[in-house]
Amino acid sequence: MDRRSPVFTEEAECQDCYKCLRACPVQAISVAGGHAQIRPEACIACGRCVVACPPKAKRIRDDLADVRELFAKGPVIASLAPSWVAEFPDLTPGCMIAGLRALGFAAVSETAVGARAVSVAVAELRSAQPQRLWLSTACPSAVDFVRKHRPALLPALTPLASPALTHARMLQTLRPGAQVVLISPCVAKKRESEEHPDLLAAALSFADVRRWWNEAGIVPATLPEVEGFFLPGPGDAALYPVEGGMLTGIRRLGQPGDTGLAACSGITELDHALAGLAPEDGAMFVETLACPGGCVNGPGMTPGGFVLRRRAAVLAAPQPIGRELPPEVSTALAWPGLSAAAEAIDERTLAAALARTGKRTREDEPNCGGCGYDTCRDFARALVAGRAEPSQCVTWMRRLAQRKANALLSAMPAAAVLVGADMRLIECNAIFARLAGGDERCVAGASITDLLPFSRLFRHVLDGHGDILERDVRLGGRVLHGSVFAVEPGQVVGAVLADVTEPAMGRAQVASRAKEAIEKHLATVQRIAYLLGENAAETEGLLSQIVDAYEPEPGDGGR
Known part of the structure; x- marks a missing residue:
């Protein structure tokens, strides 16, 4: 068990139901000794397994202790994701700022300020290279999906940093020496902070903040309001947490009637949408989001909320534009490959693996999905790779x-x-x-x-x-x-x-x-x-x- 991974398995709680395996869109979960384990080399930290796990054996890494230690080293600024209005609908901006300041943050700024700069950079990129396929890089989980599982589309990723990283560059320009901690509903941001510790010192979920407030006895709604976020308002970039929200700002910056914009949320849907495409295909920009419906459906949101209600909260929130421009910083970032492609398996080896669960003809392959894989052949490939066990095959064990x-x-x-x-x-x-x-x-x-x-x-x-x-x-x-x-x-x-x-x-x-x-x-x-x-x-x-x-x-x- 690797507790330092953004998502890990608490083995003592695992009930061998394989529900996490069925929920994982990239099959980054292996089974050994009857327990489901995450494969970091294939995981994109989308958090779907965390949401799906009935006994809560799949867990998000707790980084609260690390963040508390940062406060002893100097000022720490909170970069607050715009989806906070959906997670904390009972809090005004002033109470939200007051609550975070009470925890010890020196200042609170909206991540969407960085998103606004990214929108401008995307518009400029499309204007310079209009006849290309571009995939957004705002969502680190969607980016890792391409880097690990669709490496042929790596050149289609926009060479731009995410809003969180861009925002961190702005904050460090204005407050040299300050540490930046992101607060969002995203698990993958923890991995993004690991890859770019010079920009993001850590990443917390909304659930982490709720727990921190409870432990400290802080009730934000009862605190005197603190006026104004650090840095000017982001305008319509605050819509990034909902599907299609990024496109709103890009349309405003682009040409009227632009039909080359598309949005896709959910890794399975994204995989289907990108099937057959190549970087040189068409004049198209695709907003890619790992969570169905957008960040408002992220694993770091409080369970049980309604996605449409959360979307409505984001759309209804005020979207002021600051009078002063934020500092100009570079939005450039390269995306190296992280291919997790499996080795090719010859037909004889595959047939032998299928035979281990009694499948000797195509008629013996029900493709029921009970094992957690879409097809019996996908399951057989996992058997060959040592990522699965014959006992996962429900039909075989019943027979x-x-x-x-x-x-x-x-x-x-x-x-x-x-x-x-x-x-x-x-x-x-x-x-x-x-x-x-x-x-x-x-x-x-x-x-x-x-x-x-x-x-x-x-x-x-x-x-x-x-x-x-x-x-x-x-x-x-x-x-x-x-x-x-x-x-x-x-x-x-x-x-x-x-x-x-x-x-x-x-x-x-x-x-x-x-x-x-x-x-x-x-x-x-x-x-x-x-x-x-x-x-x-x-x-x-x-x-x-x-x-x-x-x-x-x-x-x-x-x-």
């Missing part, structure tokens, strides 16, 4: 459990059957089928009422009248000693039936032996029922335990 359960039922020396709440057969062994009239009658879905004259015993247990019911019953000319028991109360019942009709043995002795056998087989049938509906990842171990229990003791002759 394996069914086969082993069937084999175990068949090997039992007593009749065994599982029945559902609808009084229909779920599973049975061959001995039960012979007792109940043959294989052709004992198929899944057959009515137990049609098979056995004492089906009322099953209904009795299903209706909750006891967890187990033992009876001697007659079936044709045979006497059976049986136990009907609850597997899932009210949903599934099982039964073990032993034939005690043998004339050579006294009735009491037969019943005693039958009871011993039933006690042994009872647990087996219960566990088989459990296996047929249990987490596939646990199936192999449980079945092995059951099989071991049926191994003959040394010297018993295997009877």
